[in-house]
Amino acid sequence: MNVILFDIDGTLIRCGGAGLHALLVVMREEFGVEDPQPVPVHGCTDQGIVRELFRANGVTYTEDRWSKFMSLYLECLESELTRSKGHVLPGVQTLLESLSKQRDLYLGLLTGNVKRGAEIKLDRFGLRHYFRGGGFGDHHPLRDDVARAARKQVEEELGQKISEESLWVVGDTPADVQCGRAIGARVVAVCTGGSDRADLEPSAPDFLLNDLTECQAWLDEIQRGA
Ligand SMILES: [Mg+2]
CATH class of the missing domain: 3.40.50.1000 (HAD superfamily/HAD-like)
Incomplete structure (x- = not known):
């Protein structure tokens, strides 16, 4: 086999950048980070990316915040993908x-x-x-x-x-x-x-x-x- x-x-x-865009939208609109700093995403895992995104933007990682972030991210990803040129x-x-x-x-x-x-x-x-x-x-x-x-x-x-x-x-x-x-x-x-x-x-x-x-x-x- x-x-x-x-x-x-x-x-x-x-x-077409929909994934990274969705991450930054959630940081800005739901986590109140005005100008979120992007982090590398190529070859990384969502767990790793969100931990690094939190660290780069002064948000302390907790399991609750990870869960909240991901549920908002997934909603946002779906709408970003319909608009993106992927x-x-x-x-x-x-x-x-x-x-x-x-x-x-x-x-x-x-x-x-x-x-x-x-x-x-x-x-x-x-x-x-x-x-x-x-x-x-x-x-x-x-x-x-x-x-x-x-x-x-x-x-x-x-x-x-x-x-x-x-x-x-x-x-x-x-x-x-x-x-x-x-x-x-x-x-x-x-x-x-x-x-x-x-x-x-x-x-x-x-x-x-x-x-x-x-x-x-x-x-x-x-x-x-x-
Ligand atoms: Mg890849």
């Missing part, structure tokens, strides 16, 4: 359609988005039905921990251990490559998001693609391992 875990932002879709990235639709027809292949997510945020983003672009489970950014500030949670969830769902040669992570930042390595996965990196080729090369992914239209050699490799 091959298992492929996809990152979302910069790998499957671009949201799009599905090149090759994604064709690749998912093809992978979804293969037997003995599990398609999941490994994303820093909280689960509901991931659903909202994938629904916006009609991609949610391709994916089963995976790991999300609800509980872990660090992406490597999301990866460990994703592997555990998939193994529990399938009722079997995943062998390392049949586990793949696909992402757009060095943090995606690193978290793939943390769970013994092979990694495909794409230059369609937060990092370019020069950023990604040092992390030494197994495949480094300009975008997912270039996926044939990788698909051949998956077939060999199937």
